[in-house]
Amino acid sequence: MWTTWDITDQWQVGGGAVYSSSRFANNINTIEVPWYARGDLTVAYRPVKSFELRANVINVSDERYTEQVHPSHAIPGAARTFLLTGTWSF
Secondary structure: EEEEEEEOOOOOEEEEEEEEEEOOOOOOOOEEOEEEEEEEEEEEEEEOOEEEEEEEOOOOOOOOEEEEOOOOOOOOOOOEEEEEEEEOOE
């Protein structure tokens, strides 16, 4: 679930939540990973219509979780991550 709000023509804020229930890693249901929830935030600045700077924080609370599961291994989710991007459109 994700939403953004344009505060002004130049500023935008937003946030979202990601949830995954517990799940099994094999087809005989003997390996299970727990559920998780994480939150993400964003803020954007558009000084002109064709240019945008955006900052995102993924996994704000630095939750430890399992992103992917396989019968022989599990892949952990990313720790708190900061992203800064610029977009120029023409």
